[in-house]
Amino acid sequence: xxxxxxxxxxxxxxxxxxxxxxxxxxxxxxALMTGVALVxxxxxxxxxxxxxxxxxxxxxxxxxxxxxxxxxxxxxxxxAGFCVNLRFVVFSLHMRGYLMHLPRWPRIVTGYFNxxxxxxxxxxxxxxxxxxxxxxxxxxAYLAGxxxxxxxxxxxxxxxxxxxxxxxxxxxxxxxxxxxCLLGIQCSLASSRLRVLSAIVAGIAAVLAYALPLxxxxxxxxxxAVFACLMAEQxxxxxxxxx
Amino acid sequence: xxxxxxNVTDGWTLWVILGLAIITVVTRSFFxxxxxxxxxxxxxxxGLQYAPIAALSAVVVPEIVMTQGELIATWQDARIFAAAVxxxxxxxxxxxxxxxxxxxxxxxxLHLGLGW
Numbered sequence: 001x002x003x004x005x006x007x008x009x010x011x012x013x014x015x016x017x018x019x020x021x022x023x024x025x026x027x028x029x030x031a032l033m034t035g036v037a038l039v040x041x042x043x044x045x046x047x048x049x050x051x052x053x054x055x056x057x058x059x060x061x062x063x064x065x066x067x068x069x070x071x072x073x074x075x076x077x078x079x080a081g082f083c084v085n086l087r088f089v090v091f092s093l094h095m096r097g098y099l100m101h102l103p104r105w106p107r108i109v110t111g112y113f114n115x116x117x118x119x120x121x122x123x124x125x126x127x128x129x130x131x132x133x134x135x136x137x138x139x140x141a142y143l144a145g146x147x148x149x150x151x152x153x154x155x156x157x158x159x160x161x162x163x164x165x166x167x168x169x170x171x172x173x174x175x176x177x178x179x180x181c182l183l184g185i186q187c188s189l190a191s192s193r194l195r196v197l198s199a200i201v202a203g204i205a206a207v208l209a210y211a212l213p214l215x216x217x218x219x220x221x222x223x224x225a226v227f228a229c230l231m232a233e234q235x236x237x238x239x240x241x242x243x
Numbered sequence: 244x245x246x247x248x249x250n251v252t253d254g255w256t257l258w259v260i261l262g263l264a265i266i267t268v269v270t271r272s273f274f275x276x277x278x279x280x281x282x283x284x285x286x287x288x289x290g291l292q293y294a295p296i297a298a299l300s301a302v303v304v305p306e307i308v309m310t311q312g313e314l315i316a317t318w319q320d321a322r323i324f325a326a327a328v329x330x331x332x333x334x335x336x337x338x339x340x341x342x343x344x345x346x347x348x349x350x351x352x353l354h355l356g357l358g359w
Binding site for chain 2: 104200218
């Protein structure tokens with residue numbers, strides 16, 4: 001957690017902040033537009049501020065807001081939020097090895113602050129969980145730096161967006177900067193042919209299944225892409241055995 | 244139920260928002276909520292190699308090639324050009340910030356100037 005002295009004084013903390021800076025920059029417009037969108041789609045200013053501060057998940061906020069405003073039952077709103085957040089369940093599976101040495105509550109708080117850019121940058125820098133206490137602290141400090149930079153930039157820009165809601169027209173399309181940001185991260189992950197295959201299968205599946213309710217197209221696309229890559233691995237292994 | 248008056252806060256909405264916050268906590272910590280030690284099956288460990296890029300692609304691609312749930316039917320869409328430039332810039336310079344800046348430099352004139 002980034003408010004702990006042993007973490008924010010560690011040199012890796014600064015490195016984490018620096019590595020996150022470009023993502024934070026790209027996220028500015030996106031966070032602004034999220035703040036604007038919450039108010040524009042019918043939340044009161046207090047509700048929008050409260051949501052920004054406690055939910056801290058842009059995509060699930062944007063998915064849930066129209067449902068709340070339409071008076072959908074609570075379970076539908078929560079189910080939609082859960083599905084949009086399912087990718088974090090996948091991330092938590094990966095992060096488990098890095099965090100299990102922590103006691104339960106610090107672990108859960110660290111998890112709460114772990115979003116898309118922090119997860120991607122963290123696992124890119126540290127391909128494997130640490131095996132010494134010193135390296136564990138290094139990893140924790142780097143993650144804390146990423147989380148701190150991401151949280152402050154996201155929260156402040158979202159709040160600014162809520163404040164400016166009536167001044168910025170949605171038609172400017174500034175939110176597209178957020179998509180370009182995700183696209184850049186996606187390219188940085190395309191480090192093997194099978195990962196490229198994963199991106200292609202997921203992209204096509206997400207478009208074809210777009211009509212599914214509750215953003216389930218995203219979950220389906222991830223499952224299909226991973227399944228396709230595991231099959232391709234098996235196929236490659238079998239071919240190598242024959243050769 | 245939610246209020247129809249736009250600037251009135253109601254208790255029901257605040258409870259739902261709190262519920263969404265709990266969803267955030269639960270999904271982000273899902274596999275380390277429990278203290279019990281357990282090991283992942285091999286296929287799941289392999290699958291983790293491919294899941295993050297799949298999740299990003301599943302979110303990003305529809306945002307670039309779809310409008311209101313339909314595949315776009317025209318090439319006159321600022322997003323396609325901006326995304327193409329963004330990808331090219333990334334692989335030329337390996338820099339995410341430059342991807343965003345040059346992508347937006349293509350997007351904004353086409354979108355605001357030509358209305359694409």
